[in-house]
Amino acid sequence: MPDRLRGLGVSPGIGVGPVRAIAGAVPEPPAGQRHQGDAAAESGRARDALETVAADLEERGEKAGGEARDVLFAQAMMARDPGLAELAGQKIAEGTPAARAVHEAFGVFRDVLSGAGDHIAARVADLDDVRDRAVAVLLGVPMPGVPDSPEPFVLVARDLAPADTALLDPAKVVAFVTEEGGPTSHTAILARSMGVPAVVGCAGCTSLADGTVLLVDGASGEVRPDPAEEEVARARTGATARTAARTVTGPGTTGDGHAVPLLANIGGPQDVPAAIEHGAEGVGLFRTEFLFLDRTTAPGEDEQEAAYRAVLQAFPYVVVRTLDAGADKPLAFLPATADEPNPALGVRGLRMSRRHPEVLRTQLRALARAARALPVELRVMAPMVADAEEAAYFAEECRAAGLAHAGVMIEIPAAALRARDLAAAADFFSIGTNDLAQYAFAADRQVGTLSGAQDPWQPALLDLVALTAEGADGKACGVCGEAAGDPALACVLVGLGVTSLSMSPPALPAVRAAIRAHTTDQCRRAAVAARAAHGAAEARERARAELPGLAALGL
C-alpha cells in the first residue's frame, strides 16, 4: 500500500474514515462455458441470486422513500419476474452456467424493451442495473453503486455521476476521493455544497482496499492511508485555524461601502437551511434539475410550483435557472435527438428547451404561480445561451408566462464576446465560469488530466468576464460559477465590474470577510494586475500582492 497519495483538494476540511469503494462495471460472464451437470442446483443458485437482489432493492426502496421508492420497487419486481426465471432455467437446463444464463435471459427482455421506444429508455437502464446486481451476486463480485455502510466512510470512486449520488446520505460520508475529475467536476461541486472534504484527480485511490482508514485533507489534496493518531490531531488543528477568521457578518460590501450581494447556489429546497446559516442574502443560482432527474415523465405544474415556493418564500431575492438537460445530465423524457459524439457541444440547456417548448412553458408558468403573493424578487435565466436571438426568444417566453425579469447565463465565449448584443435582449447576466472555461479552453470539465484549464485564474477567462461585465451596460451581471467562492478571486471579480457573487453556502463567510477587507479601488487594481499576467499562477500572485487584507484573515 502506498505511504500517501496526492490529488487536487477541491473542498477544504479534514475527513477520517474507512474506504468504501463504488464498484466498477460488473464483468459479462463469458459465453461457451458449461456448468458441472447439476442443472437443478444451478437453477437454485440463479433463483436465490435474483431473490437476494429483489429483497435488497426493496429494502433500499423502503429507506429512500418518495420517487426513488417506486423505481426501486419496480426493479425488485423485475428481479422476481417469472418469465425471466423461466428463461434462465431453460438455458441452465441446456448446460449454460447460472451467471451466463441470467445474463442472457435479461438480454432477451432488454431487446424487447429497447425495441419499444425512447419513452422506456429509463426502464432499460433500470433493467441493466438489476442484471448487473444479479450477475455480481452469482460471480461473487461487489454490487455496483454507492455502498451501504453502517458507519461513516470515505467514498472512493473512479468518478461520481449524478445518478450515483442521488441516494447518498450526507451524514454517512466523511470525505470523497476520486481518481478522475477536476475542480468543477460533479464530485467537487457536490462535496462543496455538502461541506464535505474532497480530493479529486487522485491517482491510485481506486486500488485501496475497502476498509482501509484514510486521512483526507481537502485543502492540500493529501490522502494518507492508515494515519497515526497524532497525524489526525495535527491535521484537524490546522484546519480549525484556517476557519477562525470567518466571523464577519452582514450583507456583502467592500471596505468603502460598495454593495456586492452575496448569494447562494442551491440545488433544491433541501439546501435552503445551509444558505441561511451561512448568511446568504438570496439565491444567485437555483438549479432545477432535481425535479426532473430519474423521472419517466416531466413533473406537472402543481408539483413544480410547490417545490419552487419552498425556496421562494425563504429569500427576498432568487435567481432560478430553467432546466439544464442534455450533455452530462440526460433525462429519460428528453432523449438526445441523435447519438452525440460530443454532448457538451450538443443539444443541451436552452437548445434542448427549444425542442420541447411545452416543458419550458410549464416550468415558467409554475415559477410565476409560485412567486405570486410572495414578497420575493424572482429572476429567471436560461442556461447555454449563445446569442441575442436566443436571449430574445427566452425573454419572450418569460413575458408570456408573466415573469418580469428574464436573464441569461453567460457560459459560451460567443455570448461573452457579444455581451452588448445580448444585454439589449436580456434583463441581467449571470456568468457560469465553469462552463465558460470549458468552452474557452476546449477542455472537457470531466477529464481529470485537463483540470489545469479549469483554473479560474486563467487571464483569458478573466478577459471574458471583463468583457461581459462591460457589455452588460449597467444591467446586473453576477458570477455563479465556482470562481465566486475563492476569496481572492471574488475581490478580482468585483474589480472587473461583477455586481453580485453566488457560491456554495460554506464559501460565503470567507468571501464576505475578503471583500469587506478591501476597497473597490484595491479590487480594481487587483483585477488590472491579474489581467496583465501571462498565466493563472502569475495572475493569482499579482492579484494577491494588491490585496493585503487576505493574509491577515489567514486566507
Next chain:
Amino acid sequence: MAERRVTVQSEAGLHARPAALFVQAATKAPMDVAVGRPDADPVNAKSILSVIGLDVRQGEEIVIIAEGDGADTALDELAATVAANGA
C-alpha cells in the same frame, strides 16, 4: 376460458406505476393470467417485463384472459385496475 376487454385509462399507459399495480394484482390470482392486444399473442400477465414490453399506451384496448375457478373474479379485479384513471 374467460376474458375481459378493457381500455387503458392512465396517462402513462401500461407502464411505470400502472404496470406495477397490474402485475401485482395478476400475481395474486391463483391461476395463469395472460394479457395482450386483441389481435396479437398474449403474454404472461405476472411478468412485469413482458407487460412493459407490450408497450400499451393510454386509450388502447387490451384483452385479459384467465381460466378456472375464480377466473371471473380475478378478471374483474384486473379490469378495474386498468380502467382506473391515473392508477
